[in-house]
Amino acid sequence: MLSEGKEELIKNFKLRNIEVEFFERLDQASDRIKKLIGLECTVGVGNSKTLKEMKISEKLRERGNKVYDKTLGKTREEVRELKRQSLLTDWYITGSNAISIEGHIVNIDHSGNRVAAMIYGPDKVIVVVGENKICNTLEDAKNRARNIAAPLNAKRAGYNPPCVELSRCVDCKSSExxxxNDVTIEGQYKKDRMRLFIVSEDIGF
Incomplete structure (x- = not known):
């Protein structure tokens, strides 16, 4: 991304009460997260290919944090309870489908637990994205979330709606x-609650 685009992105998110930090590598973002989050803190983790590559759940659990990550559940009830508990944590870490230079964070969710935690509940939120998620405008970000991220995430989760084969949204009514849940975060009323970590790599969907 051009340096002027980077500065514009930082400025626009700051105006929306969201601080932005840039990292060259995913492990640097991981180290920063571990420094920010105290050992006594509870942590919710959204289901994200980016966070799986980061192995942040394992790293935080190994050092002693109580982590609520739905992918650790072995039964449907365990998964449901992990989702519920993650809404009450000190920190919530998640990925995102797209962000805009204008200052938007755009996500499309299945059950909605991830976007629910981003909006309200946890005291602090960290959103980790690769530079490939950056779009120029809100319209571009919505297009990316719907026509790129959603089909790939559906396939990753084992679902087969029409967009998986077509690689684009057709606003289907499929059970698959x-x-x-199509959610755009346009800012935070509480300053310093949300941080956006951007890694200079192509990561996740």
């Missing part, structure tokens, strides 16, 4: 669809 994963795009039930």
């Amino acid at each position: 669809r994963v795009c039930f």
Whole structure:
């Protein structure tokens, strides 16, 4: 991304009460997260290919944090309870489908637990994205979330709505669809609650 685009992005998110930090590598973002989050803190973790590559759940659990990550659940009830508990944590870490230079964070979710935690509940939120998620405008970010991220995430989760084969959204009514919750975060009323970590790598969907 051009340096002027980077400065504009930082400025626009700051105006929306969201601080931005840039990292060259995913492990640097991981180290920063571990420094920010105290050992006594509870942590919710959203289901994200980026965070799986980071192995942040394992790292935080190994050092003693109580981590609520739905992918650790072995039964449907365990998964449901982990989702619920993650809404009450000190920190919530998640990825995102797209962000805009204008200052938006755009996500399409299946059950909605991830976007729910981003909006309200946890005291602090960290959103980790690769530079490949940066879009120029809100319209571009929505297009990316719907036509790139959603089909790939549906396939990753083992669902087969029409967009998996077509590689684009057709606003289907399929029981296999994963795009039930389309949420755009335009800012935070509480300053310093949300941080956006951007890694200079192509990571996740």
